[in-house]
Amino acid sequence: MTNPRGRFGIHGGQYIPETLMNAVIELEKAYDHYKDEPTFNQELTELLNEYAGRPSRLYFADKMSRDLCGAKIYLKREDLNHTGSHKINNVLGQALLAKKMGKTRLIAETGAGQHGVATATAAALLDMKCVVFMGEEDTIRQALNVYRMKLLGADVVSVKSGTATLKDAVSEAMREWTSRIADTHYCLGSVMGPHPFPTIVRDFQAVISKETKAQLLAKEGRLPDAVIACVGGGSNAMGSFYHFIDHKEVMLIGCEAAGRGIDTFETAATVNTGRVGIFHGMKSYFCQDAYGQIAPVYSISAGLDYPGIGPEHAYLHDIGRAQYVPVTDDEAVDAFEYLAKTEGIICAIESAHAVAHAMKIAPTMRKEQIIVITISGRGDKDCAAIARYRGEDIHE
Amino acid sequence: MNKIKEAFRNGKAFIAFITCGDPDLDTTAAAIHAAVENGADLIELGIPFSDPTAEGPVIHGANVRALNGGVTTDQIFTFVKNLRHDISIPLVFTTYANVVFSYGTERFLATCQEIGIDGLILPDLPFEEKEEFLPSCHKYGIGFISLIAPTSQNRIAMIAKEAEGFLYIASSLGTTDAKSEIKASLSSIVQIARQYADIPCAIGCDIATPEQAKDMAAIADGAIVGSAIVSLLEKYGKDAPAYIGDYVKAMKEAM
Numbered sequence: 001m002t003n004p005r006g007r008f009g010i011h012g013g014q015y016i017p018e019t020l021m022n023a024v025i026e027l028e029k030a031y032d033h034y035k036d037e038p039t040f041n042q043e044l045t046e047l048l049n050e051y052a053g054r055p056s057r058l059y060f061a062d063k064m065s066r067d068l069c070g071a072k073i074y075l076k077r078e079d080l081n082h083t084g085s086h087k088i089n090n091v092l093g094q095a096l097l098a099k100k101m102g103k104t105r106l107i108a109e110t111g112a113g114q115h116g117v118a119t120a121t122a123a124a125l126l127d128m129k130c131v132v133f134m135g136e137e138d139t140i141r142q143a144l145n146v147y148r149m150k151l152l153g154a155d156v157v158s159v160k161s162g163t164a165t166l167k168d169a170v171s172e173a174m175r176e177w178t179s180r181i182a183d184t185h186y187c188l189g190s191v192m193g194p195h196p197f198p199t200i201v202r203d204f205q206a207v208i209s210k211e212t213k214a215q216l217l218a219k220e221g222r223l224p225d226a227v228i229a230c231v232g233g234g235s236n237a238m239g240s241f242y243h244f245i246d247h248k249e250v251m252l253i254g255c256e257a258a259g260r261g262i263d264t265f266e267t268a269a270t271v272n273t274g275r276v277g278i279f280h281g282m283k284s285y286f287c288q289d290a291y292g293q294i295a296p297v298y299s300i301s302a303g304l305d306y307p308g309i310g311p312e313h314a315y316l317h318d319i320g321r322a323q324y325v326p327v328t329d330d331e332a333v334d335a336f337e338y339l340a341k342t343e344g345i346i347c348a349i350e351s352a353h354a355v356a357h358a359m360k361i362a363p364t365m366r367k368e369q370i371i372v373i374t375i376s377g378r379g380d381k382d383c384a385a386i387a388r389y390r391g392e393d394i395h396e
Numbered sequence: 397m398n399k400i401k402e403a404f405r406n407g408k409a410f411i412a413f414i415t416c417g418d419p420d421l422d423t424t425a426a427a428i429h430a431a432v433e434n435g436a437d438l439i440e441l442g443i444p445f446s447d448p449t450a451e452g453p454v455i456h457g458a459n460v461r462a463l464n465g466g467v468t469t470d471q472i473f474t475f476v477k478n479l480r481h482d483i484s485i486p487l488v489f490t491t492y493a494n495v496v497f498s499y500g501t502e503r504f505l506a507t508c509q510e511i512g513i514d515g516l517i518l519p520d521l522p523f524e525e526k527e528e529f530l531p532s533c534h535k536y537g538i539g540f541i542s543l544i545a546p547t548s549q550n551r552i553a554m555i556a557k558e559a560e561g562f563l564y565i566a567s568s569l570g571t572t573d574a575k576s577e578i579k580a581s582l583s584s585i586v587q588i589a590r591q592y593a594d595i596p597c598a599i600g601c602d603i604a605t606p607e608q609a610k611d612m613a614a615i616a617d618g619a620i621v622g623s624a625i626v627s628l629l630e631k632y633g634k635d636a637p638a639y640i641g642d643y644v645k646a647m648k649e650a651m
Contacts, residue, residue, distance in 0.1 A: 005524060014524055015493050017450040018555075019545040019566070021522045161456065162447060171449045178450070179568070181547060278493040278520070278528075279447065291469050292498025293446040 006195020085377030113145025190233025194281030205239025417467025
């Protein structure tokens with residue numbers, strides 16, 4: 001699907017300062033070399049299975065399915081991975097690759113803190129230094145994850161520029177990489193940024209749909225009717241969609257964070273409210289004003305609070321292969337509570353966006369139809385924030 | 397496009413970077429006049445961007461101040477048109493790809509030609525992606541300035557061969573200890589570039605003092621000063637133009 005220099009239709013590319021060009025070229029060469037190398041893949045599979053706990057379960061949510069009186073709902077349990085989210089899939093791949101490239105230091109951006117925690121974890125395991133950039137705003141709403149990263153030996157840099165959220169953390173990580181590329185690998189956490197990142201991250205996350213496909217074939221003897229995942233930059237969604245893209249009968253649905261609604265300015269729904277632009281190394285859809293200034297986006301979910309979307313998603317939208325729907329804070333919080341009470345699963349507020357959309361469409365579908373929702377992460381990190389949202393002040 | 401080369405006609409060129417609208421366009425106009433009267437040979441006019449990922453904290457701050465002041469691309473176009481009544485030295489825009497792309501690349505560059513802009517610098521656009529903007533630049537006679545970094549290494553020849561206007565060598569002087577090493581590396585970049593292109597080379601590397609300007613002028617055809625001038629605007633605000641005038645004079649004399 002990737003054209004030369006990482007084009008997905010008109011999207012993608014390498015819109016980065018000249019300073020970084022040799023670094024991304026070096027990364028692309030290394031990735032092209034290692035991605036099919038048996039030893040690398042054996043080591044990675046070993047890490048994914050023995051350390052991260054793959055394959056993740058594909059769980060039939062019987063109670064939820066019966067309650068919604070429609071399609072059968074399966075949950076792809078990425079929340080059960082080590083470190084509590086899908087982020088570990090990509091991080092173990094990139095950290096191992098960086099190590100093979102002779103890098104000794106990993107830097108990363110993080111929104112909700114899940115990617116930061118995963119990167120700090122891989123760095124600890126593989127004996128590498130680690131610095132995580134996190135918006136100041138996010139360090140407050142995700143204080144627990146800041147502590148986890150420090151516990152794992154990483155330095156956490158609180159980013160105060162701009163809106164002090166994920167976008168600013170990405171900018172700061174890029175800036176840091178610009179000034180130090182010799183020993184440092186930028187472990188980008190989503191299917192975004194300059195080529196080859198969108199392709200590398202997609203490939204490492206594609207394990208999700210590879211497993212889902214095999215697991216569902218074993219359980220049901222067929223493919224799902226719909227795959228639903230939340231989308232910020234879009235890594236868990238891209239991984240969840242990838243092996244179904246060629247199966248046109250499988251609906252692919254990405255759930256964007258609408259915040260307080262797509263008719264307000266307090267939203268992060270990129271496809272629904274943005275337009276094509278060039279930012280953070282890629283051409284894709286971005287929330288921006290009439291003059292191309294990147295918009296200060298908002299969502300209750302720190303992990304989806306990003307003004308852009310990965311270029312392959314932008315392409316899947318353009319060709320109509322996937323649809324991207326907005327889900328508000330209110331709907332996500334309702335779904336967060338619903339899944340806890342119905343299935344006994346406290347999912348990440350990010351993943352709750354996907355659950356919310358499934359709750360809307362499942363009742364409209366027939367009983368023999370199947371929906372797979374990717375539960376991208378677990379929700380312990382969000383409990384305090386959700387309590388506050390409901391007007392309850394709890395102390396961790 | 398040839399107009400840019402005029403900046404290098406009378407000895408070493410002093411290139412000043414100023415963010416438009418920091419803190420307001422009247423101050424920007426006064427700062428430009430002060431710089432030109434005191435010997436600046438070319439002005440790099442920054443159109444602010446919300447997320448200038450290739451800049452350090454000083455110029456980032458200028459972008460924030462300008463946008464908070466409410467300046468827009470259209471206001472800057474009108475501003476440059478008026479500026480051209482009495483400023484004749486080459487002027488180039490420095491901004492980010494999205495500012496041009498979002499305005500409509502063709503419309504942006506057509507306007508550049510109309511108001512008298514001579515070149516365009518996009519720090520987030522490497523050689524590999526320049527086709528995005530190059531055809532429109534050529535159509536409207538706007539020089540597309542290429543950047544080279546110390547990490548460019550094997551890429552210098554490729555970039556230099558297709559460079560227009562002048563070659564912008566972007567670096568950082570870093571700590572005092574590493575200074576001689578960096579000077580040597582900049583000097584070798586210029587030498588390699590000159591093998592492949594008959595084009596002026598200017599160095600921008602957080603140059604702040606007249607001594608540094610002199611050093612860089614000895615290596616290349618011009619020195620680009622951004623952060624030091626922007627710092628004066630940060631410190632003195634609307635009163636900065638007088639300080640900028642004195643500063644440019646001292647720098648130009650040292651070169």
